[in-house]
Amino acid sequence: MSQESLKFKSLLYSSHDSKDCTNVLKVHNYTPNVSADSSIVLRTLAFPINPSDLNQLEGVYPSKPEKVLDYSTEEPSAIAGNEGLFEVVSVPSGVKTLKPGDRVIPLQANFGTWSTYRTCDKESDLIKIEGVDIFTAATIAVNGCTAYQMVNDYIDWDPNGNDWLIQNAGTSSVSKIVTQIAKAKNIKTLSVIRDRENFEEVAESLENKYGATKVISESENGGxxxxxxxxxxxxxxxxxxxxxxxxxxxISCANIARKLSYNGLMLTYGGMSKQPLTFPTGLFIFKALRSHGFWVTQNSKDDPENKIKTVNEVVKLYRDGKIISPKEDARTLEWDVKNASDEQVLQLISEGIKTKGGKNIVVLKW
Structure with a gap:
């Protein structure tokens, strides 16, 4: 790919807005200040719009990319997006593990995925993905790895016993993957979901389609x-x-904690209610409750090799049919790379940010 043809379109931000993060996004066209002869050139195939992406735009997320002047902007800026799937366009001499046409995802967060193209200096910063659809590959680094590591990295499970895990937010993308991974390991799952009119219908889907052993409501969880x-x-x-x-x-957290056995572990990886964690004192004294936080971004920084291993294990589970592709649950937003105006691209992304309920995945049409 020649230097002249390297024309990028990226969604950038240079400031933050905690009330409406769409206000800080702008579409920017530029030629990168790197040579195709020295960098791996990638074109974007798809990226999700994750809560952490929005928290970065709002300025409240602990991990954020450095704002730089690498994109021919007047003020230091960063490209939005942490997760996505790319296709290798060209590689410089010396790159041994990748070739044009390979599909890859970033090893770490803060890669800047909301862009038509990206460049990468080191092949070790990319993970090759094969044998899964673009919706799976584009979301595997956050949801897939979060679910897999929480199930596999903390507990000594007895595959022949009557071992259980309990989780709230049972309809979330991570929770659906958790139940499927657990089922493949002969671990039983108790999933808690919000009270709703179509409770039985949702519970049946979670049990029959996504492998939850039993689904209960929040009111039952607290009864x-x-x-x-x-x-x-x-x-x-x-x-x-x-x-x-x-x-x-x-209170949802306290109620699932009450159902843990002696020396059980609570992993907290989100706080959708925006309420603090409250635990009955007796759980710590008489049941030896353990409580830890989980953050897949930090885990990836601390142990990159385990991140690569996790991705490969999750890919295998998808390939083997143990986990269902997220395609069915995804809301697809198509970015027509050749025909969409900058205003249409910004409108598309803003729509994805503001539309709640279900995973929004932007798929680039080349």
Missing amino acids: KEFGKEVIPKVLGPNAQVKLALNSVGG
Whole structure:
């Protein structure tokens, strides 16, 4: 790819807005100040719009890219987006593990994925992805790795026992992957979801399609009689509830913690209720409750090799049919690279940011 043909279009930001993060985004066209002879050139195939991306634009996320003057802008800027799928366009001499046509994802966050093209200096900063669709590959680094590491990296499971995990936000993308990974390992799952009119329909889908063992409502999760009378029958004899996965916080977190067995572990990876974690004191004294935070971004920084291993393991689960592609649940936003105006691109992304419920994935039409 010649230097003259390197024309990039990226969604940049140079400031933050905690109330409406679409205000800080702008579409910028430029020629990168790198040579195609010295950098790996990538074209973007798809990227999700994740909560962490929006938190970065709002200025409230702990991990954020450095704002630089590399994009021919008047003030230091960063390219939005942490996660996405790319196709290798060209590689400089000396690159051994990649070739044009390979599909890759960034090893680390803050890569700047909301762009038509990107460049990368080191092949070790990319993970090759094969044998899965673009929706799976574009979302595997955050949701897939989060689910896999929480299930696999903290608990010594007994595949022949009656081992359980409990989680709130049972309809979330991560929770659906958790139940499928757990089922493949013979771990039973108790998923808690919000009370709703179509509860039975949603519960049936989570159980039959996504492998949850049992789905209960938040009101049942908090009911004392339900906890005493029904939950033991659901769990069965000699049950060990070893792990609780919390992405809600508040009273929901306390209620799933109560169902943990002795020396059980609570992992918190989100706080959708924006309420603090509250635990009954007796859980720590009499049940030896352990509580830790989980952040896949930091895990990837601390142990890049485990991130690569995790991606490969999750890809295998998708290939083997153990996890369903997120395509069915995704809201696809098509970016027509050749025909869409800058205003249309910005409108498309703004729509994805503001439309709630379900995963928004931008797919680039080349």
